[in-house]
Amino acid sequence: MNFDPEICRNEAEVESKLIVQYLLPQLGYTARDWHQQVTIARFRLDFLMSPSLVVDAIAPLKIVIEAKHPKENLDRHRRKLRRYIESIEAGYGVLTNARELRIYRYREGELHPIFSCAGEQIADHLDRIRGIIGKERLMGRSSPPQTAIDPPTTERQRSNSMKVIAVYHNKGGVGKTTTVINLAAALRKKQKRVLVIDLDSQANTTFATGLVKFDDERFDDIKDNNILQVLSSEEFYPLSEVARTSQFCDPEIDVVPAHIDLMKNEVDLNQIDFSRMILIQKLDEIQDRYDVVLIDTPPALNLYARIAIIATDYLIIPSDLKPFANQGLLNVKEFIKTIDAFRKQIQKPPVKIIGVLASKISPNSKFVQYTLPKRLAAIPKRYDLEMMDTVIYERDDLAKCSEKTTTVGDMEIASPQSVMDYSPDSMAAEEFENLANEVLRKIEV
Numbered sequence: 473m474n475f476d477p478e479i480c481r482n483e484a485e486v487e488s489k490l491i492v493q494y495l496l497p498q499l500g501y502t503a504r505d506w507h508q509q510v511t512i513a514r515f516r517l518d519f520l521m522s523p524s525l526v527v528d529a530i531a532p533l534k535i536v537i538e539a540k541h542p543k544e545n546l547d548r549h550r551r552k553l554r555r556y557i558e559s560i561e562a563g564y565g566v567l568t569n570a571r572e573l574r575i576y577r578y579r580e581g582e583l584h585p586i587f588s589c590a591g592e593q594i595a596d597h598l599d600r601i602r603g604i605i606g607k608e609r610l611m612g613r614s615s616p617p618q619t620a621i622d623p624p625t626t627e628r629q630r631s632n633s634m635k636v637i638a639v640y641h642n643k644g645g646v647g648k649t650t651t652v653i654n655l656a657a658a659l660r661k662k663q664k665r666v667l668v669i670d671l672d673s674q675a676n677t678t679f680a681t682g683l684v685k686f687d688d689e690r691f692d693d694i695k696d697n698n699i700l701q702v703l704s705s706e707e708f709y710p711l712s713e714v715a716r717t718s719q720f721c722d723p724e725i726d727v728v729p730a731h732i733d734l735m736k737n738e739v740d741l742n743q744i745d746f747s748r749m750i751l752i753q754k755l756d757e758i759q760d761r762y763d764v765v766l767i768d769t770p771p772a773l774n775l776y777a778r779i780a781i782i783a784t785d786y787l788i789i790p791s792d793l794k795p796f797a798n799q800g801l802l803n804v805k806e807f808i809k810t811i812d813a814f815r816k817q818i819q820k821p822p823v824k825i826i827g828v829l830a831s832k833i834s835p836n837s838k839f840v841q842y843t844l845p846k847r848l849a850a851i852p853k854r855y856d857l858e859m860m861d862t863v864i865y866e867r868d869d870l871a872k873c874s875e876k877t878t879t880v881g882d883m884e885i886a887s888p889q890s891v892m893d894y895s896p897d898s899m900a901a902e903e904f905e906n907l908a909n910e911v912l913r914k915i916e917v
């Protein structure tokens with residue numbers, strides 16, 4: 473059901489037509505779950521959603537919604553919303569004038585913007601909004617979250633249909649990020665629901681999917697809402713809240729961004745016992761929302777690579793098949809072996825290796841005819857790893873589509889695209905379509 477912001481002509485209509493008649497039912501709330509025009513702690517709130525009116529009930533379950541006249545500028549009401557939320561210790565605040573809807577998360581004395589969209593886009597973003605403040609998500613959490621150490625949970629996760637694929641090689645520059653983003657786009661075009669997780673502090677996937685919209689670090693809106701927070705908090709920061717919509721391909725996909733801060737926090741995160749396994753639990757929470765989750769990893773044998781391989785079902789190892797990348801395969805195998813031993817301890821089956829993906833391969837015809845077959849044959853023979861059928865050749869389009877910019881006024885802004893959107897008839901687009909077909913066949917989605 474669509475929502476038309478034009479039907480709201482004043483504040484009362486924003487309350488009745490948008491919030492009461494549309495938004496709350498769409499989020500799964502009934503009249504018994506919320507209280508309208510309620511006075512608490514000296515404040516009169518438009519809407520308060522809470523399992524009870526006991527002010528000291530568990531904070532994240534409480535949401536304050538403030539409705540404004542369609543002509544009001546929402547920026548002017550943010551501070552007041554913060555005071556309301558602070559005084560009643562709510563977890564979330566929603567501010568809307570029907571032309572725009574904003575969701576904030578209250579944490580450590582600050583109001584963090586975590587979602588916003590235009591009024592006419594509310595219907596398109598309902599899944600995302602439900603993932604943040606829907607009844608099922610917030611009330612469902614009133615029972616304590618299950619821990620990943622619990623074997624039955626782990627097994628339950630394995631039997632569902634969402635498949636997690638990590639793309640990893642400890643050698644840099646072999647095409648991991650290029651594979652993740654374009655495979656994600658190719659799968660999305662086959663109507664699969666796709667989430668990409670960037671676990672590399674270089675944040676190349678975050679850039680390449682167009683999530684970095686600031687060119688001055690003072691406007692960095694990723695710093696407080698990225699994969700680092702997901703991994704640092706057991707109870708808060710579900711993936712559904714941190715994921716952002718990326719328009720780098722059509723249809724859009726969701727991306728959990730990374731940040732340079734991952735690097736300096738690696739040592740601290742390493743001290744937290746749950747950090748190695750928390751991603752398993754966070755993936756478990758979104759298993760009904762996506763068909764495929766793709767994880768981009770750093771070119772390292774570090775904690776973030778470890779976290780990705782502990783949580784994943786499948787692994788793709790991109791390689792340019794050159795000597796250093798080949799020698800690196802021994803490290804990759806050793807790394808997986810130690811992680812499989814750990815997975816055994818937590819009752820998880822070994823990682824399934826889909827194969828080594830030949831990537832950035834020279835399309836020179838002599839090379840393809842004489843040298844490539846030998847290099848492809850060497851991998852199973854020397855390293856006992858299977859090669860994937862698809863080959864991703866070196867193509868200019870693949871580098872160009874990530875660097876695309878558009879000019880707005882006198883400013884040049886990054887507007888990267890997937891190769892399928894940038895150049896749908898290209899050889900590169902065809903190769904990624906083949907890769908998507910091969911992956912779907914091998915993971916049985």
Ligand SMILES: Nc1ncnc2c1ncn2[C@@H]1O[C@H](COP(=O)(O)OP(=O)(O)OP(=O)(O)O)[C@@H](O)[C@H]1O
Pocket residue numbers: 643644645646647648649650651672674676769770771831832833864865866867868870871874
């Ligand atoms: N098939 C290809 N054809 C042409 N250029 C490519 C191809 N694959 C990757 N590149 C380019 O090579 C560079 C490295 O690729 P990419 O970032 O995907 O590698 P990576 O393995 O993720 O690197 P890192 O280890 O640093 O994360 C990028 O500039 C990318 O645009």
Ligand SMILES: [Mg+2]
Pocket residue numbers: 648649650672676677768769
């Ligand atoms: Mg990369």
